[in-house]
Amino acid sequence: MLIREAAPEDWSAIWPFFHAIVAAGGTFPYPLDLSSDLGREWWILAAPNRTVVAVDEAGTVVGTANMTRNRPGNGAHVASASYMVDPAQHGRGLGRALAEYTLDWARANGYRAMQFNAVVANNHHAVKLYRSLGFDIVGTVPEAFHHPVDGYVGLHVMHRPL
Template sequence: MIIREATPEDWPAIWPFFQTIVAAGETFPYPLDMAPELGREWWMKTAPDRTVVAVDDDGRITGTATMNSNRPGNGSHVASASYMVDPAHHGRGTGRALVEYSLDWARRAGFRAMQFNAVVANNHHAVKLYRSLGFEIVGTVPEAFHHPVDGYVGLHVMHRPL
């Protein structure tokens, strides 16, 4: 697998799994019926922020990540990131590779820490992955996410120093 900068030409390959993940309503607080144009606008970041794709040996895009400053101004020394892995490729290390890549990017860019502002509390796979990579839950906002199956669940704020 390689991870590389996403290009506008990658969007048609990202959109199908992006839309599947968003429409499921289980992990991202995006509109469930998000149009492709809005998805592209929100996901395909421009410098100094970054969007990357994970590409398998057959040239298929299996996942994607965005990386950016968590806040502007006096909060700009903390990075943030978001990840999506094509459900057809779960369990093959794509998510871990994307998180590790984003941590390396943040270190190289001079960030002091990385923070995730809204990890759905019952997204156990993501929480386990992030914890295995040194993130800690520093707080949970109760009932801040309306999960389609589990109802109102918490959103974790997760953090790790770099």
């Protein structure tokens, strides 16, 4: 697997799994009917932020991540990132590879920490992955996410120093 900078033409490969993940409503606080144009605007970030894709041996885009500062101004020393992996590719270590890539990017760019502001509390796979990478749950906002199956669940704020 190769992780590389996302090119504009990658959106057509990202959109099908991006759309499926968002429309399922279980992991991202995006509108379920998010359009491709708005999805691209929100996901493909301009420099100095970064958006990457994970590409398999056949050249197929199988995952993506974006990286940014968590807050502007006096909070700009903390990075943040988001990840999407094609559900057909789950269990292959793509999420871990993308997360490790973003941590390396943050370190190389002088960030002091990485923080995730909205990890859905019942997204057990993501929480387990992030904890294994050294993130701690520093708080949970009760009932801040309306899950399509489980109803109102918490959103974790997760943090790790770099």
